[in-house]
Amino acid sequence: MKPQSRRPQGIDPVHRTRARRRAMQAIYAWQLSGGVAQQILAQFAHEQAHEIADLAYFEDLVRGVINDTAVLDAGLAPHIDRAVEEVDPVERAVLRIAAYELHQRKDVPYRVVINEAIETAKRFGADHGHTYVNGVLDKLAAEWRSVEVNAAKQR
Template sequence: MDHPEEPAAKPKGKTAARRAARSLAMQALYQWQLAGHSLNEIEAQFRVDNDFSAVDGAYFREILHGVATQKTELDAELTPCLDRPLDELDPVELAILRLSTFELRNRLDVPYRVAINEGIELAKVFGATDGHKFVNGVLDKLAPRLRAAEVSAGRR
């Protein structure tokens, strides 16, 4: 009897739960940006439509509500690192950049390299063909501004 190939090992525990939370939060932020529905409506819909058993639900909520609450400040941090006006960004890339900027600004427990890598991975999955390169370039400019000590320590 043939056995199907085992799927590649997926990260387990906190790392996988956070990655799942980021993925769903990015999709929820995208929806919020485009549709303008209330965050509570969007959050409730995502919790009904998705299996949250392997998702860090508290992290999902923190990102979704944190990005929305700090949108003006996050956009102000991002804008100097962009090569075009904010309103010309692809909406998926904008959601990813806001999420990553939120993590860099507010979650010092998440190493800056992890925040950047997670943004790049989201862009590879959800973004345009070379969107991950754009996201990488913006976050590489942003990290030293928001995490100067951590970035310079990492470069020594």
């Protein structure tokens, strides 16, 4: 008998990783330009559609972050050492996407959210940005996903 996978059927983790990376780039561009969500989505869908295998997830992340920025930033604020707008733009984009996933995408385990954010920060961020991202998200996950985090600690 095959062991049961916790991953929902039809979800390819590689496609989700690519969607998160493209979403980070889109959110980064949005942070710098202040554009409208639809413009950012259209630009990325047109220019990089061949690289975004999970387009629906990409769009959910981008729309979600742009629409819920105030809530996400309010959640992040107590766990960072400066104003959210002063955080490096790459790390800020990574944190906002991960915060959105922790807050709205309960189908994604918190450990996956944090690991994906760390890997994205390693790839695109400053030298030690991933450690900052890890520390902030560990605290945010303990607050927003306390039941899940506590259950994981009991194992």
